[in-house]
Amino acid sequence: MADATAGxxxxxxxxxxxxxxxxxxxxxxxxxxxxxxxVDADLNPVGxxxxxxxxxxxxxxxxxxxxxxxxxxxxxxxx
Amino acid sequence: xxxxxxxxxxxxEIAPGIYHLGVQDEENVWANVPYLIVDGGEAVVIxxxxxxxxxxxxxxRKIRSVIDPRIIxxxxxxxxxxxxxxxxxxxxxxxxxxxxLYCPLExxxxxxxxxARPAPTPLDDGDTLVFGxxxxxxxxxxPYCHFVGSMVTYDLQTKTVFSSDAxxxxxxxxxxxxxxxxxxxxxxxxxxxxxxxxxxxxALKRLELLDQTHGIDRIxxxxxxxxxxxxxxxxxxxxxALEVGGQVDTLARKYGIVLKEVD
Numbered sequence: 001m002a003d004a005t006a007g008x009x010x011x012x013x014x015x016x017x018x019x020x021x022x023x024x025x026x027x028x029x030x031x032x033x034x035x036x037x038x039v040d041a042d043l044n045p046v047g048x049x050x051x052x053x054x055x056x057x058x059x060x061x062x063x064x065x066x067x068x069x070x071x072x073x074x075x076x077x078x079x
Numbered sequence: 080x081x082x083x084x085x086x087x088x089x090x091x092e093i094a095p096g097i098y099h100l101g102v103q104d105e106e107n108v109w110a111n112v113p114y115l116i117v118d119g120g121e122a123v124v125i126x127x128x129x130x131x132x133x134x135x136x137x138x139x140r141k142i143r144s145v146i147d148p149r150i151i152x153x154x155x156x157x158x159x160x161x162x163x164x165x166x167x168x169x170x171x172x173x174x175x176x177x178x179x180l181y182c183p184l185e186x187x188x189x190x191x192x193x194x195a196r197p198a199p200t201p202l203d204d205g206d207t208l209v210f211g212x213x214x215x216x217x218x219x220x221x222p223y224c225h226f227v228g229s230m231v232t233y234d235l236q237t238k239t240v241f242s243s244d245a246x247x248x249x250x251x252x253x254x255x256x257x258x259x260x261x262x263x264x265x266x267x268x269x270x271x272x273x274x275x276x277x278x279x280x281x282a283l284k285r286l287e288l289l290d291q292t293h294g295i296d297r298i299x300x301x302x303x304x305x306x307x308x309x310x311x312x313x314x315x316x317x318x319x320a321l322e323v324g325g326q327v328d329t330l331a332r333k334y335g336i337v338l339k340e341v342d
Contacts, residue, residue: 013263014263014267016260017260017261017263017264018108018249018250018251018263018264018267019108019251020250020251020252020260021105021251021252023105024105024108024251064107064108065107066107066108066109066249066267067108069267069271070249070267072326072329073267073270073271073325076325076328076329
């Protein structure tokens with residue numbers, strides 16, 4: 001499985017500022033957790049992120065249109 | 080001390096006679112920000128906002144917290160999108176019945192479909208609006224940024240640019256002024272919603288020219304946060320560095336379409 005840790009970091013660096021308030025932040029953490037990626041309080045990955053996990057995060061953030069836009073923008077660099 | 084945040088009840092005066100009427104749209108990580116300008120017993124609303132009741136009711140409440148809406152004699156719509164223009168037919172029930180509606184010439188053909196009572200007065204680059212005690216707005220066209228009929232409005236008295244979508248950003252909080260995260264919040268929004276780097280460059284250089292000739296003390300976009308004078312150079316630089324139109328590249332790659340570098 002390919003290492004997608006850098007892509008995940010880039011994605012969180014973009015989504016973090018778009019999800020700053022309580023409810024948005026909780027939803028983002030919930031989606032990341034559901035993908036199997038472990039993160040610290042600043043959304044940094046704890047350990048390696050696989051490409052499959054990153055894909056699950058990207059699919060998960062589709063729930064919010066603006067997150068989907070941001071994810072697509074970031075993922076263009078890793079496609 | 081200047082306020083740092085806004086709420087659902089009160090307009091915030093962000094410069095002499097200029098009131099922020101912002102409405103948070105937390106579900107969409109978004110905010111709509113109309114502005115009210117009051118001078119000498121007359122008032123102007125710029126980009127009055129959405130027709131959705133949960134948005135319009137907030138805007139009307141905020142206007143009423145400052146003035147009797149009947150002194151609003153001018154409504155300016157800087158392009159035709161419904162998030163900023165759909166409220167016009169609702170607002171006109173509360174304001175001066177002889178109010179005038181203004182928009183860029185190229186946007187008029189679309190704005191007529193909101194069925195506002197007056198026919199929109201078309202504006203061109205360099206046109207002015209004088210109201211109240213001589214307060215003067217100058218209109219600068221920013222074509223294709225992001226519609227052919229897009230413009231910004233400059234208040235000569237306070238050196239304020241009402242920038243419409245330009246310098247807007249995705250934000251889910253209620254901060255008034257651009258903070259450490261705003262460059263990303265702005266880049267994600269503008270990077271996705273703008274298609275032409277050339278059009279963006281023109282708009283940025285037009286604002287730089289305005290800054291050189293008259294000065295800009297603050298930029299007030301229709302979404303996201305306002306940019307104070309000291310941060311304006313950094314945001315202009317961020318604008319110049321912005322990549323736009325990425326969806327075209329994504330889809331072209333998907334279908335193996337090779338595009339000539341034209342923009």
